[in-house]
Amino acid sequence: MTTKYDLHCHSTASDGSLAPSEVIARAKKMGVTSIALTDHDTTNGLVEATKAAIKNKINLIPGIEISTTWENKCFHIIGLNINPTQSALVNGIKKLQTLRAERTKKISLKLEKEHIPNAYESVLKAAKGGMITRSHFADFLLSKKYIATKQEAFNRYLGVGKSAYVSTIWANLDDAINWINQAGGTAVIAHPLNYKMTASGMKRFLSFFKDSGGQGIEVVTGRSTRDGIKRSTTYAEQYGLAASTGSDFHYPSDQGVELGHLLDLPKNVKPVWELFN
Ligand code: AMP
């Protein structure tokens, strides 16, 4: 049987629109054979996802996407094949969950100052107990027609340095890698081309990641171009990192991003799943 991996996606446990069981059922429908649910700073979707994976006869790889800060910039690190009950990981992400709750209030206050009321109650209600991200605020701004597209919400209010931006110091990059490794998992750099880095900054980041015990990098994502895959492959080769593939699916009909809709990993890289035992 042919295998199809998708090692990065979101559910209602964070900023995805589908419940964990719906993500799993949809992945199955899309021909995915191994799926990692990787919600932002939480593993709360994994219990439901595990049951759904058994029912749908699909292999679930327990995952997470951890928010980290390195040199004052935010980087997302995917943990794959983690034990979600391991204490270092559990305690580590608890702090991030508190930071997110505090940031939600601060962003709401900043929006109020921009004469945009009721953000707090709205995002809290919409998230239904899941991790609240800027994506929830963007959806709120869209629903109230303060902006016309999600991108505009980031350009005008939520992006770095914009009026409702709240600078947050997330986990240390090396701490997050350690939590993932202590939980038996593999640490992977998410969407490496999204960070607006200089070439030398990227080199230092990759060296630090590798030296801290990081093992993988996303070479293929749901929005990858062939040129982007080539650039990420070069990073994987130069720093001895295994290659991951994941859509970063959040919701249906998201500009071509879909579970399992991924270009092939190049032949010359080591697939990250070879590191799972
Ligand atoms: P946060 O981790 O709370 O800062 O929120 C980041 C999330 O917002 C990402 O995981 C995406 O889901 C979403 N996001 C970030 N930038 C954009 C953008 N330009 N357009 C749409 N969604 C975005």
Ligand code: MN
């Ligand atoms: Mn997200």
Ligand code: MN
């Ligand atoms: Mn991300």
Ligand code: MN
């Ligand atoms: Mn993601």
